[in-house]
Amino acid sequence: MRELKILVVVVALTLITYWGVEPFAHTQMHPHVEPVNYNFAEADKITSKDTVEETKAALEEAEKSGDAKAIHPAKTEYEAAVSFEKTINDFWASNEEPMNLTGNAENGAVLVQSNCTACHSIKSQGFPQIMDDASSAAAYGVVPPDLSTAGKLYSKEYLVGFIKEPTLASKVSHKFVDGKVHPMPGYGWMQPQEIADMVAYLKSIAPKEMTNKEVFQNACQRCHSIKYGDMQKGTMTAHTPVENIKAYMGKVPPDLSQYIKSRGAQYLHEFVNDPQKHLAGTAMPRVGLTQEAEKQVVSYMEEVGDSKKAQREELGPKFLIYLVIFAIFAWLWKASKWREVH
Known part of the structure; x- marks a missing residue:
């Protein structure tokens, strides 16, 4: 007993x-935090509304306290939140027209090649990098991505938004204030049909299939390294040199080798989908990946940082069964010995 x-x-x-x-x-x-949402217009509508409500509550609290020093900054934050809510909602509303148009890939090829290849490579189409990584990073702050896979990695919604105004689409407008300019200019001056054509071209040249590693390299390696983990998967160094990315981002982006263990898959999905949810004010942009591409990024991080997960999960039930059997035999042995004593 x-x-x-x-x-x-x-x-x-x-x-x-x-x-x-x-x-x-x-x-x-x-x-x-709010669940992962790949409809970026809807997601931004929700988060901007939440921010307005939070800052309004903070302002009301400050007004109740009667503290003039607290009221002024609270009022400023509330007004900024209201202004941004209108800005972001108007932005996504303005994207609906090019989103609903059928793009002409041939015309898009002309537009992309004449407007984008001065900074971006499109290696699959015979447009190499104009400068090496170090020179590009020195010029722009970060190495511009190759556009060969953009149509595979990103949805039409995100591509339209990013072409029109990259700071709003990637949720880093807070970083580019007081005269600071995003390395990629916005093309909001273009006609909706032209933007639809550019997106159609990027979609037309995109590969049909990509490995998890290829997706990670194209989506993350401009800023992040993989130095540890499963050596059979290989290591990779960020394309942008440390001194440039530190100046551009404010700090050196972390090595992602073990993030699958330290953060977990769910956190990574939420963070890649919208970094601001977990780290408000971060300089890391919303990557804008589709659900499939985002899943491949997290899967690759799992392959590198937790390659034994499947074996561990398979062994777990067997080990628990062993413990139960061992406990039964231990109890029987103990009962027999104490029976002799009593």
Whole structure:
């Protein structure tokens, strides 16, 4: 009977830790955020509205306190939130026309090649880099991406938005203020049909299939490195030199070798989809990947940083069965020995 009581106490403490303490700790380290949303117009409408409500509540609280020093900054933040809500909603509304048009890839080829290849390479179409990575980073702050795979990695919605105004589409407008200019200019002056044509061209030259590693390289390697993990998968160094990316981003982007273990897949999906949800004010842009491409990025990080996950998960149930059998035999052995003593 004593052993049964001890077992009940151990089980109770284990369950309290697993279902109570651990989830609480997780909520403190990773607060709940809005779920992943690949409809960026809808996502921005929700987050901008939430920001307005939060800043309005803060202003009302400051006004109740009567503290003039608190009221002024609270009012400024509220007014900025209201202004940005209108800006971002108008931005996505203005993208609906080129989104709904059928693009002409042939005309788009002319437009892309005449407007984009001065900075971007399109290696699959015979347009190499104009400068090496170091020179490009020195000129722009970050190495411009090759556009060969853009039509595969990004949705039409994001491509239209990014061509029109990259700071709003990628959610980094807060970074480019006081005269700071994004390395890519906005092409909002173009006609909606021209933007639709450019997107149609990028979609037409995109590869049909890409490996997880290729997606990661095209989506992440301009800023992030992979130096550790499964060496069979190989290592990779960020295209943008450290001194340039630090000046451009404000700090050196982290090596992503072990992020699958330190952050977890769900956090990475949320962060890649919209970094601002977990790290408000970060200089990291919304990458704008499609759901499929984002899944491939996280899968590659898992392949590199947690290559034994499948084996570990397969071994887990077997090990638990072993423990149960071992516990039964241990209890029987203990019972037989104590029976002799008593």
